[in-house]
Amino acid sequence: MILVVLEHDGQRMRKGALEAISRARQLASLGPIAGVVIGENTQAVAQEAAQYLPVVYAAEVGPYTAEKWAEAAHAAVQKSGAKVVIATGSRQSRTWTARLAYRMKAGLLEDTLETSTDSQSIIGTRYSFLNRVTERQQAPLPVVFTAKPNTTPLAEPEGSGTVETLEVRIPAGVEVLERVAEQKKGVSLTEATVVVTGGRGLGSPEAFAGVEELANALGAAVGATRAVVDAGWRPYSEQVGQTGKTVQPNVYIALAVSGAVQHQAGMNKSKYIVAVNKDAEAPIFKVADYGIVGDVHQVLPALIEAAKKLKD
Known part of the structure; x- marks a missing residue:
């Protein structure tokens, strides 16, 4: 059985x-x-x-x-x-x-x-x-x-x-006195087939509006690096990496993510990895299937526009 x-x-x-x-x-x-x-x-x-x-x-x-x-x-x-x-x-x-x-x-x-x-x-x-x-x-x-x-x-x-x-006899032990569920919209990070992750190179928490827009156009989940989470830009529930969540989507889009080995541990088995970074020597390009060397603030609007056309 x-x-x-x-x-x-x-x-x-x-x-x-x-x-x-x-x-x-x-x-x-x-x-x-x-x-x-x-x-x-x-x-x-x-x-x-x-x-x-x-x-x-x-x-x-x-x-x-x-x-x-x-x-x-x-x-x-x-x-x-x-x-x-x-x-x-x-x-x-x-x-x-x-x-x-x-x-x-x-x-x-x-x-x-x-x-x-x-x-x-x-x-x-x-x-x-x-x-x-x-x-x-x-x-x-x-x-x-x-x-x-x-x-x-x-x-x-x-x-x-x-x-x-099924009747279950629960022995005396720890009891939950209160539970507060995190209010999260969109696709679950660990279940998503497409993940769009933003890194510290975005420059500000406000820049994640573009990350969310691209994710919405693709029906994707939003992820973040540890540096972003530590800075308070995004919640811990979105952290991808060794000390965050491990994801294995069909497509992983890394925006302004340097790609330290600790981050790679959480995403490097994705089927296809797309990276955008202005540093051509960034470690993320070593695992990326497709890479764009450029300013994320110029590339991201073009990605959003292309994604919306695909959706239409």
Whole structure:
């Protein structure tokens, strides 16, 4: 049995959940697949998930804590008899998957790019050394692993499954007293197929209006470098890099980004990288597929105009 822990926003499954389902289907030789939706408003999301999976458990445990998610996932493992648990490779998953692996006495493979099985173990590949090296890991069953976002095709619906309510006994521990959700418009950075990132070379926070305009024209997410975030120009949630988010979109557009190795660690596996920088020796050009050496304030309006024409 394979169990997929399905990330959601309280209304719908996230894109990463559909990728995790695809990974499970690739390992179907290990047995049937079930899913579990954990958190709040789980019944509605579970009904959606039942279009993709034959059995979906709905575990209503309230606001997120790592302990609750690990306990609920473990309850689903015990109910289903799963030997493999798959989750999205998100920041949230990193906080509870290790706890689950400990409870299961299982191996843990994080941020896998692809996975396979020899019926006795899971073999996964992942990036290491700032995404410059691909390594192959193997862990005997049982195994918990996460699928790196934007590395797997999205699953398609396959029918109509059943939804079962999963009762979870949550031990006393940390409780969430208040949660403030960041108000963010536009496309999610980690799920976007196109990302437009601005760097310190833009010169001011006001210049990000052009970055946002280009992103809107392309249906893209907005990203930022650490220097921009540290300066208070943009929120941390938009930071791309070693200490921010790792993205792997089809197209990554870097505007006035120098491309330090720490930033490259968060984006250098994008399918196509487009860079605009006035410094022809900027490190970003070493990883860029297409580069424009020029003043970003002159190039950006032309990119926006071209993007709008494509949209029309």
